[in-house]
Amino acid sequence: MTGLSTLSDLLARLERWASRFLVVGFVALIVTNVGMRYVLGRPIVFAEEVAAIMLVWLAFVSISISIHDRRQIGVTLLTERLAPQLRHIVDLVVLALVAAILATLLWASVKWVLSPAVAFEQIITLGWAKSPFYWIVPIFSACALIHVLADLSEGIAGRQNIELATEKESVE
Amino acid sequence: MTGLSFLTLMLMAMPIAFVLLAATMVFVLGTGNLQILNSIPQILFGSVENFDLLAIPLFVLLGEIMNESGLTRRLIVTARVWLARLPHNLVVVNLVSNLGLAAIMGSATAQMAVMTRVVVPEMEKDGYDRGYAAAITASAGLLGPIIPPSMVFIIYGVIAQVSIADMFMAGIIPGVVLFVLMLAIALWQAPRNREPGHPGAPLPEGSRLKATLPGLATMSIPLIIIGGISGGVFTPTESAAVALIAALFFGAVVFRELPLNRLPLILDRTVTNTAIVLFLIMAAKVFGWVLTFNQIPQAVAAFIVSLTGDPLIFMLLIMLTLMVVGMFLDGIAALIILTPILLPVAISNYGIDPIQFGVMMSLTLVLGLLTPPVGTGLYIAAALSDISITRLSRLVTPYILAAVLVILMVILVPWVVRPF
Amino acid sequence: RELRMGVITPPSHVWTQVANRIAEKLPEATGGSLTVAVFPAGQLGAEQEMFQQMSGGLLDSGLMTAAISSLRAPSLQGWFTPYLFADVTAAAAAADTPAAQEMLDQLSAANLVGLGYTFAGQRHILMKNAPAAGPADLTRKKVRIVPFPAMKTWWDAIGAVPTPVNLTEVYQGLQSGLLDGIDIDLDAMVGLKFDEVAKGLTITNHMPFPAVMVVSKPTWDALTEEERSAYTEVVNEALAWGTAQQVEAEKANLAALEGKVEILTLENGAEVFADANKAVRDSLAGDEIIQRFITEVEAE
Ligand code: NA
């Protein structure tokens, strides 16, 4: 285990708790809204807008978790037939490319959340500034980057089976 | 360049969502307008900031709770008790339970996984050939995304900006027709696939009434969903949340089969499956946005239009193309990538109803679950029932043909998607 | 140089046709140096997203609703002062007031240039059953609104339950009773066939629904003096053309609805909805440009 892997595992635990709270949170919000509408005749005006933002947060947190768990789907048809050493090299290349993508995303998203253009955005039904919620994108990019770099360091240190994708259990 | 990097990275087993992001970046480098990179975070955020998409994690969670709390099993027991006197009753039970489950679950693979585990061993005990049993079960899983609720329909509705409730209603007739066709094929094949003179599996213990009540309770969940949406009591997303509470109530309070300490695990599985779909939606949106910004879909559209002016030929052409695409690419990923390109052509050049087009696209791409070489449903059913993928893909062929017939019906008789 | 122009409306909508008209006329007016590619139906994103893209200089221009534009230029809310305008013609006349131009100037804070206005249909009230004659018929009724502050304030003050629902779900919402009514323009009502599921139309004319032609500041600065004046001329002609189309559409829509729904024309809405109208005016009282706008309009 490298230090990065320890950090990555720790982060993943944190993310898992965050994701559970988000799911429970928006189920509660939606059910409460239905109840308010039918029982009290007063729907929560901001329910849909806020729930949608919670979904965005859940999406980013859960994607980071699935990267840590290496559960994102990909086509492993060809790599399964490669010799183990060759496959290991292919996996390392893929991890390095993914790290590069995430690093680019981190750079672009930090620029985005700090840009003056986002300061005008509002959660209209609440009248709140929306830009603080945009921080999830750089946070996600950084966390996912740590997960991928941890895998990459394990792979370079010689651990096998670091393929990022799986072909099983997608939902359709 | 973009296409080549797309293909190479995909075959290197890079997760498809990252393949899309990588292809986007290659394309952006090619245009030389690096400013486009700045808009990527914003598009990622905006692509899933949508109340309708919330239905996806909710329906995934509902499916998980159904399975964990034994509600799925109770549904099958009820069907068995009631259909016991029919010839080949387990074949009927298999398909009927799949139909009932399809009215609760939004995805095919989750349904295939649980049904293969539960029903295939039962059918084997009753003297049926295992391959035959696995083929019916895997094929009947196709009902999942056709009968409402349906994740594929939700995603299409969001992309196409059509009512999700309309999409849900549109799936009912094609789904029921597919069910009938599959039942007919399965019963026709049944005598040849059952060991002659086999004594049969014993019926579940207990009285009819005792076995029935839990099944009836379970079937209140599709009533909440389909009745709630068509009666306008709930939006699709709300129906999922309310059904979820009902399932939790039955599982944890009434039947007490769902220990609450299993909830974190259930939530985690939901989160993982959600992550896969939402990441695909995000990445495909970025890819599609960059292509649109550079007017590529417009060019593709012009090319398609130059091929034919007839809406029927256009639809058949798209159907064939999508069947090939579905052989290799995950259906949801393909739907997300292709809808923004094909739908505007279908509407403005051929005057096709977006609902009809959506049902056609969704059904065709869902078929890809059962077609080799890349077929998630095929892999799951083969692995769980321990038979070879080659054999299973041969055995599901008649059922795939039935589904093709249903798709042709959707193309030729548009009424079936707008009957109400 | 090709300029990209985004619109959220579908291809058939007047606003999209305004954009198409600009695309058609600009090449000739600039001797071929400028062309326009139109992206309808929100192909490049929701309005908030298009705004960010324009601020950053990625998207060149867009025909944006005044409602969402008011996040960048708060004084644009002044357009939604209830019962300030009798109809589309009256609203269009107000576009030439100095205060309306000042509202556009406010967009420069977001790195944007506002060139002018065009109009969608006036806002009216469509109820599932009988047409509403006043606030009493709307108390505690669930009414679909476009979520922006002025409209929400107005409906809250009436005592209704303003509910933001996706436009694609409105038909079903009315049919099933999830919604009791909607705040709507006649174009959308006819186009989306709401007359099939709701029967009581009150012609209230309570608010106009303007669009603003917005150009990215970086794009604007990169154009030559001649290109800018040619662009402005083509845009102004197209915006005026769009408004004229809308004036005709109001009549045609109303004729098309005759006999299909029960129509109540409310002549004294300013009095009937006086409390709600005041609530919106109070909420806008702090904005000095809006106050001048109201004075200038009422003086005419
Ligand atoms: Na289903």
Ligand code: NA
């Ligand atoms: Na396939």
